[in-house]
Amino acid sequence: MKKKALGAIAVAAAATLALSACSGGSSQASSTGDAKGEISYWLWDSNQLPAYQQCADDFHKANPNITVKVTQTGWDDYWTNITNGFVAGNGPDVFTDHLSKYGDFIKNGQLLSLDDAVKNDNVDLNQYNKGLADLWVGKDGKRYGLPKDWDTVGLFYNKDMISKAGITADQMGSLAWNPQDGGTFEKTIAHLTVDKNGKRGDEAGFDKNNVAVYGLGLAGSGSGNGQTEWSWLTGTTGWTHTDKNPWGTHYNYDDKKFQDTIAWFNGLINKGYMPKLETTVGASMPDTFGAGKAAINANGDWEIGQYLGYKGINVGIAPTPTGPDGKRASMYNGLADSINAGTKNPAAATKWVEYLASPACQDVVASKAVVFPAISEATDKAAAAFKAKGVDVTPFTQQVKDNTTFLFPITENAAKVDGIMKPAMDSVFSGKSPASSLTDANNQVNALFQ
Amino acid sequence: MATTSLGTRKPSRREADSGGPKRVSRRRNIGDLRVALFFVAPAVLGFVLFYLLPTIRGIYLSFTDYSILGNPVWVGLKNYLKIFQDKLFWNAMGVTLEYVLLNIGFQTVIALGLALLMYHVAKSTLIRGILLLPYLVANVIVALLWFWMLDYQIGIFNQMLQWLGIPRVAFFGNEFWSIPTIAFVNIWRHMGYTALLIFAGLQTIPKQLYEVANLDGASPWQTFWKITMPLLRPVLLLVMVVTITGSFQIFDTVAVTTQGGPVNASRVIQYYIYQRAFSEQDFGYGSALSVILFIILAVVAFLQMKFLRGNENDLD
Missing domain, CATH: 3.40.190.10 (Periplasmic binding protein-like II)
Known part of the structure; x- marks a missing residue:
């Protein structure tokens, strides 16, 4: 003592x-x-x-x-x-x-x-x-x-699953997306989703409440930056997180382009193509991919070793889809x-x-x-x-060579922004609030800079 | 620990007064004081350094704006005024209360049942020891263990539910289930320990009271309510004060599993304090939240002592 x-x-x-x-x-x-x-x-x-x-x-x-x-x-x-x-x-x-x-x-x-x-x-x-x-x-x-x-973001996919679905590696490499109907990207995700009875997501009689394999995996709501979750989609719409980068002082979560993208992304959950947010608490997204529960995972290049390490899973890598402007986007x-x-x-x-x-x-x-x-x-x-x-x-390297990257949003008050955006995005992703509720969160975030 | 002093019979005032011979002088008392101080000093020093000073500093910081790396700036009552308008604070209080009710309610009843079983049925030391096992595992390990077993996608528990034809449940991810799940994990860990404390209380109840009750033809149910419960009250009260105080301070299980989510469903007050202070570096605000929690806990403990007459024993 x-x-x-x-x-x-x-x-x-x-x-x-x-x-x-x-x-x-x-x-x-x-x-x-x-x-x-x-x-x-x-x-x-x-x-x-x-x-x-x-x-x-x-x-x-x-x-x-x-x-x-x-x-x-x-x-x-x-x-x-x-x-x-x-x-x-x-x-x-x-x-x-x-x-x-x-x-x-x-x-x-x-x-x-x-x-x-x-x-x-x-x-x-x-x-x-x-x-x-x-x-x-x-x-x-x-x-x-x-x-x-x-690092940049790309799509990891299960090779056996795509060949079973009749999708080629070339097709995986040339997916196109838009926030209205999701383009070929959504069609591919739907086709790769399989329910307990073996019915695919784009077939009649698909049971969205009993999905065996999700077309796209989900790691979480992405809080305020969505680096691997959704920033590779919002980035193609011309939307940026902040007024300028680095050291912006105004966030843009009230922008319609952003909210439309989030609404579309969130729609994948309702359609049964992506797991519910509540099921992502626990095992990591790569681990569920390794367990054969998802066909595609969007993730950063630092996880390459993780994905290739799963026994019995043949992994392919594709770039993120092109957006409304015909270009890809990845956070850099x-x-x-x-x-x-x-x-x-x-x-x-x-x-x-x-x-x-x-x-x-x-x-x-x-x-x-x-x-x-x-x-x-x-x-x-x-x-x-x-x-x-x-x-x-x-x-991963292509995005840098093609100059389709945008920088990680650097601002002050990063921890406080996260403290506001994490619950706000969780709320949208769990279906409790509409994407338009992010306008209110945006006001709270911007108040930090006044 | 204080447990034993509450459980045992208090020496009556008469005994204490008559015990000391008259020749004990004032000087002798002071001499005792010196020796006593010498022996108490290490504990007092520890108490002052680790409890008193941090508490006083915490109270001071609650009136400041302090980002830990700079210097504290005095802002008066601003933090407190902000807290009362802070929706997350009220949410945290509600969530914490829900946790405490579930945790204490189930834990106490289960522990009491276990203690009775230990007293009347399971007399082997081995079995009594096994009941304590979960308590010997570190909190964080217990939380992680259940976090994996209850995982939605690859947890063994959900696999078993599926075999039984019951739909999977996102125990930690679902807004409705997150707090009950966390409460359950901690009940599992603490029930053996709590049972042991109550068991110690049961052993202080004189056997002859049960024999008399038996002779008078009291049913086990009557014996339980008329003899066991009243005589167990001081111990039960102590257990309640300790477990309720501990329960309000739930943190580690939340920190390693849900981290306050989904949305704000498991953002208990201690986690919110941690988030504000350590993640967002708002130590003034975090300190103010801590002071409020401190006051609430003090009031709760005081009320319990007052209304359950913790310092009296029905055996006297």
């Missing part, structure tokens, strides 16, 4: 020190100075851990004075740990950062800006795929991250590595971030064929590595 109390005093004292240490505005990162010692690096994706561990080992070989300790935690714990680490002063020196989070971090002065480091160490920002480096420039015009990878999200403003070793941290953003590390990541690195050449290498594994990833 006494021991515990003494420990508590130590903790309290450390916390006071840490709190006093983290005052001050945005400071600059620089690799000059004494770069040695141990630094910590955090990431959330366990699939990528081996690649980054190898980067850390290589980095240590090149810089024997610096040791990088890599720690991986799951997505939900990750952000809680990061926030707690910022407050307690024991967060990671360098961490994988997400666009939905970094706006709030900048606002609170939690990140070191990297402009001086980029200038002094001649980091070539043009080596990255177009647009990725720009994502990490804050509202204040300063750079807070160097790009590490990117990029991760980056950022430096914690509270780091005690900014010089070593800067060196490590630069190494992570260099061809040396990104080629290693590419060779593991788990994600697409940010550097253009490394992206090609990753595509080749996927090909060697027997996976054609063109549906």
Whole structure:
């Protein structure tokens, strides 16, 4: 008991020190100075851990004075740990950062800006795929991250199911969609849906209340961004989440184009082509796909390994359907590595971030064929590595080549927007409220920015 | 724990007064105080550091606007005024109340039944121990276990329902079922433990009372209501105060399963506090919500003590 109390005093004292240490505005990162010692690096994706561990080992070989300790935690714990680490002063020196989070971090002065480091160490920002480096420039015009990878959305489908339904891979690759009748995309989904008696969704006598295989899987309502759920549809209508991106200050959930798309998408549930929202709480969408309960899943390229890992399921990949304008659309999200403003070793941290953003590390990541690195050449290498594994990833890379991507909406108050939009979208998807109710949610969201 | 002190017979005032010889001086008392303080100090220090100071700081923060990374800004009663107009707060209170009613209602009745079975029928230590097993598993593990077993698509429970010809149920995903399901999961975990507490209470009831009742020809039903229940009251009350307070603080099961959804159907007050404070970094607002919950719990516990006469024992 006494021991515990003494420990508590130590903790309290450390916390006071840490709190006093983290005052001050945005400071600059620089690799000059004494770069040695141990630094910590955090990431959330366990699939990528081996690649980054190898980067850390290589980095240590090149810089024997610096040791990088890599720690991986799951997505939900990750952000809680990061926030707690910022407050307690024991967060990671360098961490994988997400666009939905970094706006709030900048606002609170939690990140070191990297402009001086980029200038002094001649980091070539043009080596990255177009647009990725720009994502990490804050509202204040300063750079807070160097790009590490990117992702787009595509359609994973069960090859056996489509061939049984008489649909070819070419047809899967040229689906067209519109918000009125759903186009060939809806026809395909309907045809791939099978009820308990073996009747297809487009046949007479289809029992929508007893569906064995859904044409399209559902992960959730998508909250405010719908990255893998519906943003690849709304993106083709000319609708954008915010007035401008990044750092928009007005959301557009009251737009008719958006609400029409959501209404159509939601209609798939009523028609029995997509599972009810309440059934998606629990097992993940890929797992239900792996269990043969859905024919098509729209998902991000970071799940390729997951989908290909299911035994006995032949997986094909197709690009998302074209929209009313005849073009495809995919959200384009990029991760980056950022430096914690509270780091005690900014010089070593800067060196490590630069190494992570260099061809040396990104080629290693590419060779593991788990994600697409940010550097253009490394992206090609990753595509080749996927090909060697027997996976054609063109549906994902094509969106970038054809310039049909749009950026992940970056704004301040991201967590609060999510707090409003998640229940509002859930309510629409569960059939409790019409799509027009999103106008009210939009007003609440926009009130956050006033 | 306080359990035992409530269950046992209170020393009467007369005994305590006559016990001490007159030669105990004032000085001696002060000497005792020093020694007592020495022994109590670690606990007091822990209490002050881990309970008192955080509580006072929490109350202070409830009057501020605080995003954890900046400095708290004093805003007076603004957070409290906002809470009373906050639909989500009232929803959370309603949801929490529904949970508490379901959880405590079923849990207490089932635990009482189990305790009676332990007392009269299952006298083997092994079986009594097995009843406690669910309680030995961590909350989060229990929640995840049921989350998977009750899953709509691939959960074994829904598979069994299907074999029986009953339609599948989205236990955690359906607005109607989410709170009853969460309540059930926690009943399953806590009923053995609660039963054990009640069982301890049953053992304090003198055997001869039952023998007399038996001689007088009382039916088991009458014995239960006229002897067991009245004499069990202090223990039952303690159990209720502890479980109701714990029940109001339901968080972990919600956090690892529904996360407040579908829509707001399982957004219990503790989860809402967590969401506002830790997800949305609105620690002032979260603190104000916590203070309100604190007051509600204090009032509930006080009323229970007052009306169920927790500090009296019918055996005296």
